[in-house]
Amino acid sequence: MSSPEQPRVPSTGAVLAREPGWWRSAVVYQIYPRSFADSNGDGIGDIPGITAKVDYLASLGVDVVWLSPVYASPQDDNGYDISDYEDIDPTFGSLADLDALIAALHARGMKLVMDLVVNHTSDEHAWFQESRDPASPKRDWYWWRAAREGSEPGAEWAEPTNWASFFSGSAWQLDERSGEYYLHLFSRKQPDLNWENPEVRQAVYAMMNRWVDRGVDGFRMDVINLISKQPGLADGEAAPGRRFAPAFERFANGPRLEEFLQEMNAAVGLDARHLLTVGEMPGSTIELARRVTDPANAELNMVFTFEHVGLDAQPGGTKWDLAPLHLPVLKQNLASWQEGLAGVGWNSLYWDNHDQPRAVSRFGDDSAEFRVVSAKTLATVQHLHQGTPYVYQGEELGMTNTQFVDISSYRDIESVNYHAEAMSLGLEAETVMRSLAARSRDNARTPVQWDDTSHAGFTQGIPWLPVNPNYVYVNAAAAVADEDSTFHHLRRLIALRHELPVVVEGRFALLLPDHEQLWAFTRTLGEQVLLVVANCSSLPATVPAGALPDVTGARLLLSTHPGAASAELAPWESRVHLVG
Numbered sequence: 001m002s003s004p005e006q007p008r009v010p011s012t013g014a015v016l017a018r019e020p021g022w023w024r025s026a027v028v029y030q031i032y033p034r035s036f037a038d039s040n041g042d043g044i045g046d047i048p049g050i051t052a053k054v055d056y057l058a059s060l061g062v063d064v065v066w067l068s069p070v071y072a073s074p075q076d077d078n079g080y081d082i083s084d085y086e087d088i089d090p091t092f093g094s095l096a097d098l099d100a101l102i103a104a105l106h107a108r109g110m111k112l113v114m115d116l117v118v119n120h121t122s123d124e125h126a127w128f129q130e131s132r133d134p135a136s137p138k139r140d141w142y143w144w145r146a147a148r149e150g151s152e153p154g155a156e157w158a159e160p161t162n163w164a165s166f167f168s169g170s171a172w173q174l175d176e177r178s179g180e181y182y183l184h185l186f187s188r189k190q191p192d193l194n195w196e197n198p199e200v201r202q203a204v205y206a207m208m209n210r211w212v213d214r215g216v217d218g219f220r221m222d223v224i225n226l227i228s229k230q231p232g233l234a235d236g237e238a239a240p241g242r243r244f245a246p247a248f249e250r251f252a253n254g255p256r257l258e259e260f261l262q263e264m265n266a267a268v269g270l271d272a273r274h275l276l277t278v279g280e281m282p283g284s285t286i287e288l289a290r291r292v293t294d295p296a297n298a299e300l301n302m303v304f305t306f307e308h309v310g311l312d313a314q315p316g317g318t319k320w321d322l323a324p325l326h327l328p329v330l331k332q333n334l335a336s337w338q339e340g341l342a343g344v345g346w347n348s349l350y351w352d353n354h355d356q357p358r359a360v361s362r363f364g365d366d367s368a369e370f371r372v373v374s375a376k377t378l379a380t381v382q383h384l385h386q387g388t389p390y391v392y393q394g395e396e397l398g399m400t401n402t403q404f405v406d407i408s409s410y411r412d413i414e415s416v417n418y419h420a421e422a423m424s425l426g427l428e429a430e431t432v433m434r435s436l437a438a439r440s441r442d443n444a445r446t447p448v449q450w451d452d453t454s455h456a457g458f459t460q461g462i463p464w465l466p467v468n469p470n471y472v473y474v475n476a477a478a479a480v481a482d483e484d485s486t487f488h489h490l491r492r493l494i495a496l497r498h499e500l501p502v503v504v505e506g507r508f509a510l511l512l513p514d515h516e517q518l519w520a521f522t523r524t525l526g527e528q529v530l531l532v533v534a535n536c537s538s539l540p541a542t543v544p545a546g547a548l549p550d551v552t553g554a555r556l557l558l559s560t561h562p563g564a565a566s567a568e569l570a571p572w573e574s575r576v577h578l579v580g
């Protein structure tokens with residue numbers, strides 16, 4: 001045990017200059033504001049709560065905070081349904097509170113990246129309200145369509161296409177006022193903006209410019225590859241017995257995506273002002289990601305891809321159709337992205353975010369015996385691939401999945417709608433609850449566990465989502481006080497990235513690609529080789545003789561089991577050596 005580290009104090013007391021490519025050596029910390037820290041006792045996290053924790057973030061060493069949406073919103077999808085891009089939702093505070101947060105971060109040399117949700121707005125946004133009038137000049141700002149030919153509006157099968165919404169049911173909603181349908185790929189309170197209309201694009205760029213002028217340092221762009229739909233809006237292929245089709249290929253990665261991104265980059269000065277840009281791009285191929293993140297194309301710095309978080313679902317199924325994960329498949333997948341973008345584009349590295357279950361429960365082992373060590377080893381593997389790592393709030397504490405046993409505990413619209421739809425289709429209740437326990441987004445959304453006082457120190461009120469009962473031992477106060485915790489392991493990993501160019505720039509090579517337990521790779525820069533070997537299993541593992549570079553005389557930079565050096569690795573043991 002040792003005393004907590006002192007917060008990092010920037011030498012200049014001013015925001016670090018935005019150098020070209022600064023984000024390559026940065027680590028980003030994601031805050032889901034609703035669940036981070038509540039300052040006013042209403043049970044919901046808020047901006048002043050975040051500002052009170054900036055020294056904690058500085059002590060971890062992260063460079064950037066990505067803030068999930070805090071804009072005005074009816075909160076149908078916890079803020080991903082924005083009714084006013086120019087204002088802050090009173091649940092989270094005010095514009096003055098945001099300015100104070102930006103100043104507090106900048107004073108410590110950290111930056112703020114805002115979430116940009118412009119594939120859709122809330123149905124309560126003034127643009128959509130206007131657009132509901134068929135005579136309005138904003139009618140074309142959204143996707144309005146008549147009922148399918150030969151069908152009466154509102155009749156069964158009358159939707160313009162058979163597309164399923166990501167949140168269950170049809171992606172089209174009839175608006176009685178005009179008798180036409182509008183497209184909503186997410187909830188019916190999240191109508192899709194029509195990016196084909198140049199006025200929409202100009203309005204979005206103007207709004208982005210105002211946020212940059214206010215001091216934000218970049219944008220995380222929500223489902224940005226859905227802004228260009230495939231022309232023609234054709235039906236997808238529904239599974240037998242299903243009415244709606246998850247018609248991803250019909251509305252994602254449309255032909256104008258890169259044109260729109262280039263136009264946005266120029267109009268906002270994304271590259272010229274050295275902002276951090278990361279686009280969420282489900283269904284992106286390596287080829288597309290390489291083009292989008294190639295600096296020569298002036299689109300985005302990096303993208304969030306999804307292949308690695310889809311490997312534990314049944315092929316052709318949805319995220320709810322659980323399947324076992326095989327380590328060789330996972331590490332080979334990440335290696336293909338490393339190789340695919342090498343020397344041209346740039347990867348983002350993540351296990352966790354507000355839409356994914358907790359990494360230690362999913363990829364690690366959250367039992368009392370292995371929770372801490374498996375969280376550390378997962379972090380080692382993630383942070384030492386090439387790319388910009390993202391830490392999701394609580395990941396530094398090894399926070400685990402929820403332990404909900406009843407549907408009434410869930411709050412997430414996706415989970416609640418899935419449950420209702422699955423039950424109506426006659427799926428077995430136990431199977432549905434098992435899928436929710438493993439995959440619900442609420443797993444990531446339980447309040448951050450700050451200490452062992454009531455409600456984990458998250459709020460003085462009643463938390464909007466129950467705190468995980470393991471807060472009594474999984475909490476920030478305990479982790480910061482314990483030199484051996486996941487928190488300090490992550491802090492060391494972040495420090496390594498800041499110290500060693502090989503962590504940022506080193507060429508990646510996967511070793512032992514078919515090994516069922518070991519994840520081993522090198523990163524090479526000039527004469528220096530970083531060797532990472534990790535046992536990603538809850539059983540001991542043996543390194544096959546001669547399979548890894550010789551580490552005699554090499555510096556051991558980081559290890560989960562200090563002192564261990566044999567060819568046998570304990571469960572979840574990992575070691576990082578620097579050769580040369």
Ligand code: NOJ
Nearest residue numbers: 077080117186222223355
């Ligand atoms: C992706 C976001 O990460 C998710 O939380 C949200 O529900 C959808 N996009 C819709 O905005």
